[in-house]
Amino acid sequence: MINGAKADLSDLTSDATVILTIDGNNIVKEIQGVDIGINAEARRIVRGIVEENNPNLGYITLYNEDGSGTGSNPLALRTYNYVDQSKVEVLRNHEPADIDSIQAGDTAYLRLDSDGYIVSVSAVDNYTVRYAKILSKLPAQVIVEYDDGTQQILDVNENIIVIKDKNLVGFQALRDGDRVRLLLNENARSTELKEITIEGDEYYINNIYKGKIARIDRISDKITVMGMQVFKKGRWELVDRKGASTITMADDYSIYLKDTPISINDANRLLYQNDAYIAVERTYGGEERAVVVAYRNSLDTEISSIADTISEFVPGTSSFRTANENRRIGFSDGSIIVKYGRLVTGNSLSYDDKVYMTLNRDYSSGNYYASVVNVEEPQNDTLMIYRGRIRDINQSRDFTVESFSQLQGLDWKYYNTPKTFNITFDTRVLTDEGVLNVREFVGYGEESFINDVVYIVADGIDAVLVTTAPYGTVNMRGTVYAAGDGTISIRRVSVYDSSDYKWKNIADTTVNVLNNTIAIEKGRVIDPSSIKKGADIRIIKRDRSTDGDAYIIIVE
Amino acid sequence: MKKKVTALLLIIITVFLMYGHVFAREGVCGYEGGISSGEVPDNSTFEYKEVTFISGKPVVFEGTLLIKKSQRQDKLTTTYTYNLRNGENTLTRVLVYTTESEKWENGQITETVSLTSARESVRIDGVTYTIPNINSYQFARSNLIDPRPAVNYHAGSIWSRKVYQVGAANDGNTVTVECTGTFYGYDQYWGNAESLLLDYIISGERNTADGVDIWGGTATIAISSTSTEQLEYFENRPNQISFSGSYVQSRMNSNVLEYTCMLPEFDSRGISTDRIVTYSDSLAIETFPIQRRLPTTDLRNARGHWAENDIKIMFGLEVFKGDGSNFYPDNYMTRAEFAAAMTKVAKEVPQDPTLITRTVQTSRRTTGKEIIVSPFDDVSINNIYFNDIKSVFERGIMFGKGQDRFAPNDYITRAEATVAFIRALGFESLAPAPVAVTSFRDNDLIPEHARNAAYVAHRIGLIQSDSKGNMNPNKRLTKAEGAAMFNSLIKYLQEGIRKDYRDRLINYY
Incomplete structure (x- = not known):
């Protein structure tokens, strides 16, 4: 009835x-x-979590409304068909969409006609956000490690959205060791990666230290290190602080004795004043925190610190060879391997990587192993330095020099041809007084720059820096031992003699840094005041004297 | 004889000076783009750092922030007094806010905040920037508080506009700072956090010999202020000592700020140029940790058990009661025992200690003893677990099993425990509608009422599947398993939830 x-x-x-x-x-x-x-x-509206959407065969299957249905009995599910998918009205996340946008895991409402066929679908996604570290990036997959230590392999397709610094970047921007936020469609059947957001450089490895560890204090979470040195470009250099230094432990840290994880208790009990290598990350407020502490077996010998290029990986082993070293170099979990600032494993090293390494030799086997491997970000060498006489200025647009010299290596090469440089929002003009407003870099009136000879630092044809510093031809090299108050002092100084193509030693030198001195480091224009003690620099100045003005400073 | 009993009723908001309570701390960093050292007991003056952009470059000031609060009925008055320096540069500021609250039927509270007084004076490199009065500072802030059984969550937004007078008033030079932002936070017994995400537009107008110099810049500040507790076990060195070791509970406040700003470069005459310079840096203030040793008990019956450490922590925190000698880890846990433990782990949110007390005298005639009624037919008011059961019931953490029964002597199942955890956290709404489908292999065995909780608990890492991918929802919990689950909940309350309000928010903003 x-x-x-x-x-x-x-x-x-x-x-x-x-x-x-x-x-x-x-x-x-x-x-x-x-x-x-x-x-x-209303009776013909059903809802549930989508178990499957099959546009080819024209059906959507929902789990039961109480969330059950993951068992092996397919009859436990609710399947609804649609005849002509083009006639089904579809809303996904409240936007019009196609039927094939409905995914497993979505919450869906289906409106049925009197025959039980789907006429309308409204669905919202139930994506999950998870945080992980990229262990390995493969051509169409990523291997990630979540905060709880579990690892997962996720497929990557061409539709994946990758975001960095609030910009859409491609999958190629992702690197091993990156910390990421993942948007996943996790359902009972599968896990699908939808979006990757790459964290900034907040947790990059800032430095690698070595020293003798007196104690790892569990109350204060600090390591006390005696005789600390810092790894810079393949060399160990003393830090400013003498005697004991302390480093705070990061929230997540690892301690190894060579390649074996050990506890803090064992480290304190058995390895007092043992040599160790420590990788530290930069954290808020400029503080550093230790993420890896790798004790060296006291019987092993630290051989050398070198700069080289990986030439070959030895199959079936965790080892590689380099171009200039005739030995197989092993690595393990206890090796501190940093690539482009990120802490990675040896599997992230690649053929042709330029590495700075510290090598040790195993006491019992005689094998060599790398305790520290650092691969730095390749330098952006697109900046060129020119010098020319200004012929014409289009205010705030471009300017032309009638001929120019280009700094190539140690010499200026002359080109008797005009060259035009663009003036962009990034163009900076420096005169004797300091920064000049680009809008005042003009070719008319009393302040005209026409016929003035200037240096131009350019990226392609975009002028990055224009300065009125004087002409210099003498190349001088040294290591900074003091910097400040408008001067830089260098030791181990040598001057290039272009007559016999030799570098010749001279006494320690102190140069003045002018308001319009050019300073370049790692392919970028920098403020000369950021040059620190210990930096190796090349200066271009007027003469070979042990004083005078620095016109161009290049940090090597 | 008629007894007239006039009771003097003191309404006291009690300041908890006992260690172990982490206090409600919304607004402890202020809303001016700075961080403070946060709250320690009996202290309303904090170490404070702030970055300002009004001079055209970021300048970091450090000093003290004094916060005074007083409440009268539904109005809260908060005064923030700043005294900061950066070398010869100085910043002083006094702001008075009035907060009006409205409580809704569903228990949520909305707050509307207005600025009732504002004075600020900043001196940077010999130039003075002044907010002379409230007319130069427009401010709006609103907030929604969602109180849950064990955690209060809040989220709000800010919009402000300050017009600084630069130099003398009749110079006509100004710097305008417009700020919009959102903030999120939680307060609970084991820790609290507040994060602010602020976006600034800074514009300056200055009369020069060549005309008016107009410039503009932007800045973003992400702030996270967290207070957390950690537990670490220390083994005693001597062999001949009555206890082998004990846990140490450490509490500290950690406040961090990251900023990025894009401001025009200024030439040698101080006139703005077209070139934009990006500055970024971070600040941090961490308080010195306060530590407390937890009591220990003889747990020989649990020695070597896989959950020994979890059990030690439960006894140390007095989540489990007794002297330990009668504790057998593999005995099942009853619902009453679970309720008692739950009241210790999912404690109520402590009151804000910076609120100044106001005493109100009323007279009340008492006519007799208050009658206490048990909410369940099978739980007598004389039951040793009565108060605990009543508490978890009234707070919405555990309910009965139908027909006014609590079934206190029934054994608690894994599903029931999971439901209680998620209710305590207030995370029921995180599950998909209509009912979540979990990724556990035994999903269909999970009771329908527990499936959402199981989904959320799995997602936030509170529970894991076993080696076969099962949740085992109907499995009765042993005391050891209960200890492990409670420890997992405490760790989540201490550290897990904190990550969402700190690194994850700041680093991906």
Whole structure:
């Protein structure tokens, strides 16, 4: 009976509300339809989590409304068909979409017609956010490690969105060791990667130190290191602080004795004043925190620190060879390997990587192994330095020099041809007084720059820096031992003699840094005041004297 | 004789000076783009650092921030007093906010904050920037607080506009700083956090010999202020000592700030140029940790057990009661025992200690003893677990099993425990609708009412599957398993949730 009238079984619709009369043998004797105030239209709306959407065969399957249905019985699920997918109205995340945008794991509402076919779908995603570190980036996959230590392999397709510094970047921007935020579609069937956001450089490895560890204090979470040295370009250099230094432990840290993880208790108990290498990350407020402490076996010998290029990986082993070293060099979990600022494993090293390494030799086997490997970011060498006489200026647009010299290596090469440089928002003009407003870099009036000879530091044809510093031809090299108050002092000084192509030693030198001195480091223009003690620099100046002005400083 | 009993009723907001409570600390860094050392007991003056951009370059000031709060009915008055320096540069500021709250039927509270008084004076490189009065500072802040059984969450937004007078008033030089931002936070017994994400537009106008120099820049500041507790076990060195070791509870405040700004470069005459310079840096203030040793008990029956450390922590924190000699880790845990432990782990949110007390005298005539009624037919008011059961019930953490029964002696299952955890955290809404489908292999065995909780608990890392991918929802919890689950919840409350309000928010902003 339905609505008081006799009816047939076929008159029942799905999701109808009925009263069943059942006998003692559990057989239905009578079915009475009940109108409980839900209209027929509403009765034909079903909802649930999508188990599968198959546009090719034209159906959507939902898990049961109570969340069950992951068992092996397919009949436990609710499957709804659609005849013509182009006629199905689809909204996904409240935007019009195609039927194939409905994904497993979505929460979906389906409106059915009187025959039970889908006429409309509205769905929202249930993506999850998880945080991980990239262990390995493969051509179409990434291997990630989550905060709880579990690892997962995720497929990457061409539609993946990759974001860095609030910009859309390609998958190629992702590097081993990057910390990432992942947007995943996790459902009972599979996990699909939708979006990757790359964290900035907040947790990059800032420095690698070595020294003798007196203690790892569990109350203060600090390591006390005696005789600390810092790894710079393949050399160990003394830090400013003498005697004992302390480094705070990071929240997540690892301690190794060669290649074996050990506890703090064991380290304190068994390895007092043992040599160790420490990788530190930069954290808020400029502080450094230790992420890896790798003790060296006291019987092993530290051989050397070298700069080389990886030429070959030895198959089946965790080792490689370099171009200039005729030995196989091993690595392990206890090796501190940093690539482009990120802490990685040896598997992230590549053929042709230029490495700075510290080598040790195993006492018992005689094998060589790398305790520290550092691969620095390749330098951006697109900046060129020119010098020319200004012929014409289009205010705030461009300027032209009638001929120019280009600094190539140690010499200026002359080109008797005009060259035009663009003036961009990044162009900086320095005169004797300091910064000049680019809008005042003009070719008319009393302050005209026409016929002035200037240096131009350019990236392609974009002028990055224009300065009125005087012409210099003498190249001088040295290591900074003092910098400040407008001067830089260098030791181990040598001057290039272009007559016999030799570098010749001279005494320690102190040069003045002018308001319009050019300073370049790692392919970027920098402020000369940022040049620190210990930096190796090349200066271009007027003469070979041990004083005078620095016109160009290049940090090597 | 008629007894007139006039009771003097003191409404006291109690300042918890006992260690172990981490206090409600919304607004402890102020809303001026700085960080403070946060709250320690009995202290309302904090170490403070702030970055300002009004001079055209970021300048970091350090000094003290004094916060005074007083509450009268639904109005809260908060005064922030700043005294900061950077070498010869100085910054002084006094701001008075009034907060009006409204409590809604669903328990949520909305706050509307207005600025009732503002005075600021900044001196940088000999130039003075002044906010003389409230007319130069427009401010709006609103906040929604969602109190949950064990955690109060809040989220709000800010919009402000300050017009600094540069130099003398009749010079006509100004710097305008417009700020919009959002903030999020939580308060709970084991730790609290507040994060602010602020976006600034800074514009300056200065009369020069060549005309008016107009410049503009932007800045972004991400601030995270967190207070957390950690537990670490220290073994005693002597062999001949009555206890082998104990846990140490450490509490500290950690506040960090990251800023990035893009400001025009100024030429040698101080006139702005077209070149934009990007500055970025970070600041941090960490308080010296306060430590407390936890009591220890003889747990020989658990020695070597896989959950021995979890059990030690539970006894140290007095989540499990007793002297330990009668503790058998593989005994099942009853619902009543679970409720008692839950009240210790999912404690109520402590009150804000910086609120100044106001005493109100009322008279009340008492006519007799208050009658205590048990909410469940099978839990007598004389039951040793009565107060705990009543507490978890009234706070919405655990409910009965139908027909006014709590079934205190029934054994608690893994699913029931998971539901209680998620209710305590207030995370029921994180599950997909209508009912979540978990990725556990035994998903279909999870009771329907527990499936959402299981989904959320798995997602936030509170529970894991076993080696076969099962949750085992209907498995009765042993005391050892209960200890492990409670420790997992405490760790989440101490550290897990904190990550979402600190590194993850700042580093991906």
